[in-house]
Amino acid sequence: MTRPLLSRIAETLYWIGRYVERADDTARLLDVSVHRMLDEPETCRSIFAVLGLSPVASVSAPAVIRRLAYDLDEPASIAASIQSARDSARGVREVLASEVWECLNVTWHHLSALESQPPHAYLSFVRERAALFFGLADTSMSRDDCWRFIVLGRSLERVDMTTRLLAVHLDSDWRLLLQASGADESFTRTHGARDGEVLEFLLLDRLFPRSVVYSLLTAEKCLRALAPDTTRAGVADSAQAAIGRVRAGLEYADLNELRDRLPELLGTLQEACAAAGEAIAKRFFQHREAMAWVGA
Amino acid sequence: MADIFDKYVMAEAWDEMFERAGVPRPQYQALFAALQPLGVRELRSRADQLARMFTHRGVTFDYAGVERPFPLDLIPRIIDAAEWDLVTRGVRQRIRALEAFLDDVYGRHQVFHDGVVPWRLLHSSPHYHREAHGWRPPNGVRVHVGGTDLIRDERGALHVLEDNVRTPSGVSYVLENRLAMTRTLPTLFSEQFVRPVEEYPARLLAALRAAAPAGVSDPTVVLLTPGVYNAAYFEHALLARLMGVELVEGRDLVCEGNRLYMVTTYGRRPVHVVYRRVDDDYLDPLHFRGDSVLGCPGLVNAARLGNVTIANGVGNGVADDKLVYTYVPDLIGYYLGESPLLPNVETYRLDDPDVRDDVLARAGELVLKPVDGAGGKGIVIGPVATDEQLAVVRRAVRDDPRGWIAQRPVLLSTSPTLIGEWPVPRHIDLRPFAVNDGEDVWLLPGGLTRVALPEGELVVNSSRGGGSKDTWVLGETPAAAIPATVAPPAAQWSPSRTAAWEDEQ
Numbered sequence: 093m094t095r096p097l098l099s100r101i102a103e104t105l106y107w108i109g110r111y112v113e114r115a116d117d118t119a120r121l122l123d124v125s126v127h128r129m130l131d132e133p134e135t136c137r138s139i140f141a142v143l144g145l146s147p148v149a150s151v152s153a154p155a156v157i158r159r160l161a162y163d164l165d166e167p168a169s170i171a172a173s174i175q176s177a178r179d180s181a182r183g184v185r186e187v188l189a190s191e192v193w194e195c196l197n198v199t200w201h202h203l204s205a206l207e208s209q210p211p212h213a214y215l216s217f218v219r220e221r222a223a224l225f226f227g228l229a230d231t232s233m234s235r236d237d238c239w240r241f242i243v244l245g246r247s248l249e250r251v252d253m254t255t256r257l258l259a260v261h262l263d264s265d266w267r268l269l270l271q272a273s274g275a276d277e278s279f280t281r282t283h284g285a286r287d288g289e290v291l292e293f294l295l296l297d298r299l300f301p302r303s304v305v306y307s308l309l310t311a312e313k314c315l316r317a318l319a320p321d322t323t324r325a326g327v328a329d330s331a332q333a334a335i336g337r338v339r340a341g342l343e344y345a346d347l348n349e350l351r352d353r354l355p356e357l358l359g360t361l362q363e364a365c366a367a368a369g370e371a372i373a374k375r376f377f378q379h380r381e382a383m384a385w386v387g388a
Numbered sequence: 389m390a391d392i393f394d395k396y397v398m399a400e401a402w403d404e405m406f407e408r409a410g411v412p413r414p415q416y417q418a419l420f421a422a423l424q425p426l427g428v429r430e431l432r433s434r435a436d437q438l439a440r441m442f443t444h445r446g447v448t449f450d451y452a453g454v455e456r457p458f459p460l461d462l463i464p465r466i467i468d469a470a471e472w473d474l475v476t477r478g479v480r481q482r483i484r485a486l487e488a489f490l491d492d493v494y495g496r497h498q499v500f501h502d503g504v505v506p507w508r509l510l511h512s513s514p515h516y517h518r519e520a521h522g523w524r525p526p527n528g529v530r531v532h533v534g535g536t537d538l539i540r541d542e543r544g545a546l547h548v549l550e551d552n553v554r555t556p557s558g559v560s561y562v563l564e565n566r567l568a569m570t571r572t573l574p575t576l577f578s579e580q581f582v583r584p585v586e587e588y589p590a591r592l593l594a595a596l597r598a599a600a601p602a603g604v605s606d607p608t609v610v611l612l613t614p615g616v617y618n619a620a621y622f623e624h625a626l627l628a629r630l631m632g633v634e635l636v637e638g639r640d641l642v643c644e645g646n647r648l649y650m651v652t653t654y655g656r657r658p659v660h661v662v663y664r665r666v667d668d669d670y671l672d673p674l675h676f677r678g679d680s681v682l683g684c685p686g687l688v689n690a691a692r693l694g695n696v697t698i699a700n701g702v703g704n705g706v707a708d709d710k711l712v713y714t715y716v717p718d719l720i721g722y723y724l725g726e727s728p729l730l731p732n733v734e735t736y737r738l739d740d741p742d743v744r745d746d747v748l749a750r751a752g753e754l755v756l757k758p759v760d761g762a763g764g765k766g767i768v769i770g771p772v773a774t775d776e777q778l779a780v781v782r783r784a785v786r787d788d789p790r791g792w793i794a795q796r797p798v799l800l801s802t803s804p805t806l807i808g809e810w811p812v813p814r815h816i817d818l819r820p821f822a823v824n825d826g827e828d829v830w831l832l833p834g835g836l837t838r839v840a841l842p843e844g845e846l847v848v849n850s851s852r853g854g855g856s857k858d859t860w861v862l863g864e865t866p867a868a869a870i871p872a873t874v875a876p877p878a879a880q881w882s883p884s885r886t887a888a889w890e891d892e893q
Contacts, residue, residue, distance in 0.1 A: 096657050097652055100637065100639065
């Protein structure tokens, strides 16, 4: 029923999902960290660590913002992510709804003009545009493989970014963690204004769409639809298997031990994400063997 | 404040809109009446609105590696029903003659045996491909899409400037210009019946499906693009989306056992028709340029065996040769027994030494064109050329007379174009698009009107600061025309434009 998708296009869509989610997550992280960066220089260093960037000897808040938000030469920056997403979308315009393409194109056009404004204006613009992008994708695209690859990319990136965030901000205050994940209001409505269940909310909540478990479940659902299992036992697809295992491990973890086991859990999660990424590339994004001709 | 056309001063050329100062031609009267009272400020703000819309929607072309918005002028170009009928019949006739000629070139060579066209023309044509000899496409069609460039001379007569039967581009502008115009100036369209253009993708797809290999009832059609860095990339993406076919690059394709496949997430899938926007030279490294990575090795063999159809045909460049252009009126008589409905511009062949000497002596009064140039490349316009340019082109012609033709300089007609605040006359041409499905040659009502934005510029090309205009063909009467011409609504498209005339034709 769904028609086959060119491998090149599948790969591009997957990365568009990842780029936009990364821009969104980075914007959230910076937005909540700006104030803390002024008070505690240590925060700057930990932000670099979250994003897997090489630390710099002396860092100031404006320098961090410049590098992580505006700098096009920094591949992990917001501007670079938006540009990559937009350039990728330009290469697959024929499968994207035109509103979806237009959304990324307009975002890219407007972005550099916002650098002169306070960081918050820039960062909240990025968040809004990311929400618009995913919203348009959700409302205008058929639930076919095109859409699934975007959602798959987004889900894995979200797990990746959330685990990085937890790894670095382990000892920070919980409010910042919640805000950086866009979860503070949802959390308060669920658990009240307390600190108790923050970790379980961010990791394990089944209803909150930015939690790790929710994102893993979404990724699994996409993969199951992309590569349905035909065997009676076991899971043949290695990406599905990697994600399924770590998701089950998380879901059945003892809530009382969560805090102590966190470093181990986060390590496993990171490994699973990497393994799934590789398996997906191997299975779906196989490129044509180097230009070769097989005769008659 | 004065009304917008009050300051309009006609140039020397034939003016498309005005018979004489202040008096619009009949087909322009309704437009004139609607625009005249708008006022310059209103017009300017509509023009700005239009430009903003293009930037947001990615309606840009690549020029020297930078994406730029492609200028669309607010004032449309209008063609009345009677003249459009002439254009339709004239272009159709030309496409049919060129199809017959190509069939002959790659078949029996009768036209050369009969002495209508000299043999040396064939053997000296850089686009004659022996690979295509004896290769007859499934439904006989080689020119699935044709773009015939027309100009109007000083006396108001339409002439054919050149034929493009390889990969004519620009149709995306026609579709996008109309969309933009209906959004920016919707009321203009309520005054009279303008024939719609949105049928094009469906017509093109039907023609491509009709060209499928024998025995394939539900063919898979793909559009082959050189990729995102090609100047016409947006057109490729737009057409692929409007037709609902895959947009593939060479790296998405693989040939095995003389069959063509695309690489998908479910493995390989067969492909039957390739609407290629890649030149012959890059199509298949086994037969053409060995260093090309834009095509697919084995594609030509698969097509020759009839397992896949390549549209437009391989080797069509012979018919685009500007020296062949000089023979097209003869070809129309030879193949169709008809006389040409649309004349050529007066042209001189330079292989005759006497003609050549005369042309070289008068080079300052003529236009010299390389036979192989597309998009105004290499053209020397005698009356405005410097002595140095003339000396260079004289030497070039003497070295390679086969490589050049000379033409009478035609002062292209002008159309009011908004530059700054006021409309001023600017030169324009017209490229109608023809689609041949094997049964009939269909013309998109209108086509692309290109406008040279710098004052006095005669080469109408985006690389020389060109823009375009929405081109209206008026219907006879709305009541009679609507039921017959309204096509099913097209899928949504997002405008996009590219300087397509540099890499493509």
